[in-house]
Amino acid sequence: xxxxxxxxxxxxxxxxxxxxxxxxxxxxxxxxxxxxxxxxxxxxxxxxxxxxxxxxxxxxxxxxxxxxxxxxxxxxxxxxxxxxxxxxxxxxxxxxxxxxxxxxxxxxxxxxxxxxxxxxxxxxxxxxxxxxxxxxxxxxxxxxxxxxxxxxxxxxxxxxxxxxxxxxxxxxxxxxxxxxxxxxxxxxxxxxxxxxxxxxxxxxxxxxxxxxxxxxxxxxxxxxxxxxxxxxxxxxxxxxxxxxxxxxxxxxxxxxxxxxxxxxxxxxxxxxxxxxxxxxxxxxxxxxxxxxxxxxxxxxxxxxxxxxxxxxxxxxxxxxxxxxxxxxxxxxxxxxxxxxxxxxxxxxxxxxxxxxxxxxxxxxxxxxxxxxxxxxxxxxxxxxxxxxxxxxxxxxxxxxxxxxxxxxxxxxxxxxxxxxxxxxxxxxxxxxxxxxxxxxxxxxxxxxxxxxxxxxxxxxxxxxxxxxxxxxxxxxxxxxxxxxxxxxxxxxxxxxxxxxxxxxxxxxxxxxxxxxxxxxxxxxxxxxxxxxxxxxxxxxxxxxxxxxxxxxxxxxxx
Amino acid sequence: xxxxxxxxxxxxxxxxxxxxxxxxxxxxxxxxxxxxxxxxxxxxxxxxxxxxxxxxxxxxxxxxxxxxxxxxxxxxxxxxxxxxxxxxxxxxxxxxxxxxxxxxxxxxxxxxxxxxxxxxxxxxxxxxxxxxxxxxxxxxxxxxxxxxxxxxxxxxxxxxxxxxxxxxxxxxxxxxxxxxxxxxxxxxxxxxxxxxxxxxxxxxxxxxxxxxxxxxxxxxxxxxxxxxxxxxxxxxxxxxxxxxxxxxxxxxxxxxxxxxxxxxxxxxxxxxxxxxxxxxxxxxxxxxxxxxxxxxxxxxxxxxxxxxxxxxxxxxxxxxxxxxxxxxxxxxxxxxxxxxxxxxxxxxxxxxxxxxxxxxxxxxxxxxxxxxxxxxxxxxxxxxxxxxxxxxxxxxxxxxxxxxxxxxxxxxxxxxx
Numbered sequence: 001x002x003x004x005x006x007x008x009x010x011x012x013x014x015x016x017x018x019x020x021x022x023x024x025x026x027x028x029x030x031x032x033x034x035x036x037x038x039x040x041x042x043x044x045x046x047x048x049x050x051x052x053x054x055x056x057x058x059x060x061x062x063x064x065x066x067x068x069x070x071x072x073x074x075x076x077x078x079x080x081x082x083x084x085x086x087x088x089x090x091x092x093x094x095x096x097x098x099x100x101x102x103x104x105x106x107x108x109x110x111x112x113x114x115x116x117x118x119x120x121x122x123x124x125x126x127x128x129x130x131x132x133x134x135x136x137x138x139x140x141x142x143x144x145x146x147x148x149x150x151x152x153x154x155x156x157x158x159x160x161x162x163x164x165x166x167x168x169x170x171x172x173x174x175x176x177x178x179x180x181x182x183x184x185x186x187x188x189x190x191x192x193x194x195x196x197x198x199x200x201x202x203x204x205x206x207x208x209x210x211x212x213x214x215x216x217x218x219x220x221x222x223x224x225x226x227x228x229x230x231x232x233x234x235x236x237x238x239x240x241x242x243x244x245x246x247x248x249x250x251x252x253x254x255x256x257x258x259x260x261x262x263x264x265x266x267x268x269x270x271x272x273x274x275x276x277x278x279x280x281x282x283x284x285x286x287x288x289x290x291x292x293x294x295x296x297x298x299x300x301x302x303x304x305x306x307x308x309x310x311x312x313x314x315x316x317x318x319x320x321x322x323x324x325x326x327x328x329x330x331x332x333x334x335x336x337x338x339x340x341x342x343x344x345x346x347x348x349x350x351x352x353x354x355x356x357x358x359x360x361x362x363x364x365x366x367x368x369x370x371x372x373x374x375x376x377x378x379x380x381x382x383x384x385x386x387x388x389x390x391x392x393x394x395x396x397x398x399x400x401x402x403x404x405x406x407x408x409x410x411x412x413x414x415x416x417x418x419x420x421x422x423x424x425x426x427x428x429x430x431x432x433x434x435x436x437x438x439x440x441x442x443x444x445x446x447x448x449x450x451x452x453x454x455x456x457x458x459x460x461x462x463x464x465x466x467x468x469x470x471x472x473x474x475x476x477x478x479x480x481x482x483x484x485x486x487x488x489x490x491x492x493x494x495x496x497x498x499x500x501x502x503x504x505x506x507x508x509x510x511x512x513x514x515x516x517x518x519x520x521x522x523x524x525x526x527x528x529x530x531x532x533x534x535x536x537x538x539x540x541x542x543x544x545x546x547x548x549x550x551x552x553x554x555x556x557x558x
Numbered sequence: 559x560x561x562x563x564x565x566x567x568x569x570x571x572x573x574x575x576x577x578x579x580x581x582x583x584x585x586x587x588x589x590x591x592x593x594x595x596x597x598x599x600x601x602x603x604x605x606x607x608x609x610x611x612x613x614x615x616x617x618x619x620x621x622x623x624x625x626x627x628x629x630x631x632x633x634x635x636x637x638x639x640x641x642x643x644x645x646x647x648x649x650x651x652x653x654x655x656x657x658x659x660x661x662x663x664x665x666x667x668x669x670x671x672x673x674x675x676x677x678x679x680x681x682x683x684x685x686x687x688x689x690x691x692x693x694x695x696x697x698x699x700x701x702x703x704x705x706x707x708x709x710x711x712x713x714x715x716x717x718x719x720x721x722x723x724x725x726x727x728x729x730x731x732x733x734x735x736x737x738x739x740x741x742x743x744x745x746x747x748x749x750x751x752x753x754x755x756x757x758x759x760x761x762x763x764x765x766x767x768x769x770x771x772x773x774x775x776x777x778x779x780x781x782x783x784x785x786x787x788x789x790x791x792x793x794x795x796x797x798x799x800x801x802x803x804x805x806x807x808x809x810x811x812x813x814x815x816x817x818x819x820x821x822x823x824x825x826x827x828x829x830x831x832x833x834x835x836x837x838x839x840x841x842x843x844x845x846x847x848x849x850x851x852x853x854x855x856x857x858x859x860x861x862x863x864x865x866x867x868x869x870x871x872x873x874x875x876x877x878x879x880x881x882x883x884x885x886x887x888x889x890x891x892x893x894x895x896x897x898x899x900x901x902x903x904x905x906x907x908x909x910x911x912x913x914x915x916x917x918x919x920x921x922x923x924x925x926x927x928x929x930x931x932x933x934x935x936x937x938x939x940x941x942x943x944x945x946x947x948x949x950x951x952x953x954x955x956x957x958x959x960x961x962x963x964x965x966x967x968x969x970x971x972x973x974x975x
Binding site (some may be wrong): 527 | 710
């Protein structure tokens with residue numbers, strides 16, 4: 001049993017939780033964040049990558065629009081390395097009401113969302129694949145953001161300000177005594193160690209799982225309804241700016257260029273369990289048809305991966321109508337003192353990735369007020385450690401890095417050989433050096449963690465070539481033995497399949513068959529005996545959810 | 559006006575199925591033209607001949623028996639065990655001395671993930687059969703990223719052999735550049751370098767330096783591409799039994815076999831036209847009259863009495879499954895058969911019905927249409943385009959190619975008599 005203590009414990013390592021941890025740490029509170037899997041493995045890592053300009057909400061939700069516009073500028077600055085300033089267009093497709101564009105422009109003006117109508121010829125010059133039948137086009141300041149990079153940047157910042165981040169830690173119980181939270185009990189899924197954190201305040205930022213966490217402290221009926229949305233990534237950038245349908249917010253109305261792919265999203269359906277999100281065939285068809293409206297020929301392009309994320313939509317009937325001071329549109333902060341008589345605990349849920357920092361600020365404002373010292377928020381002032389250069393992400397950065405590593409000078413007088421310059425993953429231009437450094441820096445990590453850190457295996461071949469190399473290098477670096485590495489390679493391939501089989505058509509069938517010939521036909525991977533995969537590597541939540549439920553019943557009764 | 563080339567038979571596709579049927583017909587005296595969009599699948603293959611290596615129940619020890627017992631609907635059941643045996647025997651005769659082994663025994667070859675992979679006929683002298691207690695050392699150049707010796711050795715040593723027991727194995731990386739200053743070389747770059755005796759000497763010294771007395775040396779399958787003496791020379795220089803490890807593509811043993819078989823086909827009189835993608839087919843009633851192919855600078859019409867479609871499966875683009883769920887054969891538009899129900903399922907390791915999809919054929923390998931009748935009387939299929947098997951799981955690709963190609967060629971010969 002390990003004993004720790006902190007003034008503030010944050011539960012949940014998504015954008016919101018990490019944002020809260022960073023904010024609290026920057027205000028000088030000793031802070032520990034616990035996350036049951038890797039950072040940004042839930043909703044934060046499962047969205048389309050859009051950094052909203054606010055345009056999407058200028059008609060439907062004006063306050064959100066203004067918040068997005070303000071936060072877009074801040075996030076682009078403090079998370080420069082995670083944000084690509086692609087710009088965006090709102091276009092009226094054939095059949096859409098061109099009059100909506102007038103409402104849009106009026107709303108944008110009123111909400112201070114920068115927007116300007118451009119000529120159709122200019123729009124088509126910028127994005128030649130756009131449907132030539134569009135009737136209006138408005139440019140906005142949409143960007144794209146890598147949710148993982150953003151969260152890691154914020155986590156690094158939090159750590160630099162003294163916070164501790166514990167990943168792969170399940171919260172098993174929250175101790176409440178005399179109406180005040182006392183401690184958070186955790187279980188390290190990798191080492192099996194139990195950890196007790198004595199604390200003064202608990203921030204529940206577990207997103208779609210927030211209801212379970214609140215219940216652990218005896219705060220019941222926090223109803224977070226997971227709103228499931230699917231995304232489909234096409235294997236290259238059909239567009240280089242964010243393309244939005246200029247209509248009232250709907251399904252399949254955005255196409256977002258992120259890294260080497262572009263992503264169409266999304267849908268919205270209530271889900272029962274955020275750990276088991278479906279990617280229904282009819283919704284995939286809906287996305288493809290929606291893509292076809294924006295980009296003729298979209299269906300003939302290659303879909304490379306699909307995934308589903310769960311929006312944490314709070315439906316709380318106990319929040320009184322007057323309790324809106326710390327509420328903002330789309331985000332809900334539940335004060336469990338007022339609501340349940342439990343002091344030292346708030347739940348934050350809802351919101352958007354774009355406004356994660358603002359959500360964190362509002363939450364920690366409340367925490368700080370309850371702790372009685374009202375310390376000011378400074379999170380908008382300081383770039384995170386990974387973004388100190390101030391240079392925004394560009395699609396070509398890895399190509400530039402790899403080119404810089406090439407031997408230079410005349411033959412025979414080149415720079416010394418460096419095995420680190422081997423390209424392990426050609427699709428995403430990941431070098432052996434990057435992989436070896438990552439393995440060394442994250443000794444507890446496994447393949448899916450490395451994938452999120454490096455984007456290894458996320459390109460068109462979906463691990464067909466790099467999975468074997470990564471496995472071999474992990475063994476060679478003694479990060480794990482052949483048995484464990486092979487088990488994880490098989491798990492990695494099976495995990496990739498989760499996002500492949502729902503969109504398996506066209507050229508991706510050909511790629512998958514080639515990969516099958518490699519993995520099974522040539523290598524005979526199917527036959528290598530493998531040990532059971534450690535529990536920490538099972539798909540998010542499967543083992544954890546069951547364990548949490550049992551522990552909750554026991555510990556809360558205490 | 560397009561140019562027209564007339565032949566007795568036109569074969570489409572340059573993989574093992576296409577080459578086998580073309581050679582068989584040419585050897586029978588026919589004028590054969592083989593047209594192909596690209597290089598055949600042999601260049602990506604492991605270079606050995608699979609017959610049937612694995613079933614759901616595990617390792618197949620007698621491949622010929624498995625072929626004879628093939629379930630109805632499997633390409634082996636349609637082509638027949640005799641055609642498979644005849645095709646394999648013919649291949650071994652054409653490339654005299656190339657292969658060793660027989661159809662009743664499974665051989666094991668090590669792979670780049672460290673599996674003992676079952677196959678049947680192997681390149682003569684290039685493999686060592688594992689036995690319990692043997693000491694193996696896996697040696698790989700660090701600059702070749704598709705070979706990771708520690709992983710391979712670790713898995714080879716922990717995988718039980720069919721007769722029980724394990725080999726002992728260790729992995730060692732060596733630093734040797736195929737090309738000066740290159741840290742990221744493919745197996746082909748090494749194979750070409752090893753065609754040179756001077757590099758072979760350097761390479762052999764580097765290997766010898768890490769090998770212990772009494773060890774069997776497993777090296778990636780890069781031991782020479784064009785020089786047939788390279789393997790024997792390295793073997794002599796290193797002075798230990800050598801065994802080649804199956805690598806991800808590009809696969810050097812597959813390229814060797816492809817080169818040898820294409821050269822043999824040309825010697826046998828087959829006219830091979832590379833870079834000829836078929837654009838369309840002309841039919842007259844129930845016969846194919848000709849196909850138009852996109853050849854350098856112009857369209858060429860290839861007319862023939864018989865046609866063999868040996869263009870492969872999904873991997874080559876001969877079969878397609880589009881976003882609306884339509885399955886198609888892309889050259890002739892032949893009906894594609896697949897099992898009813900979901901094409902793919904959520905469990906990666908389960909059987910995926912889509913990958914068994916393909917043409918249904920009669921005993922003459924003619925694709926069937928409505929009511930089980932051949933679509934055309936003179937159109938035959940061979941190899942990966944035929945449905946009913948997941949070849950990579952079964953380790954049956956070459957055997958199906960040989961059996962169906964032989965059956966197609968036999969039917970064409972008989973039809974012309």
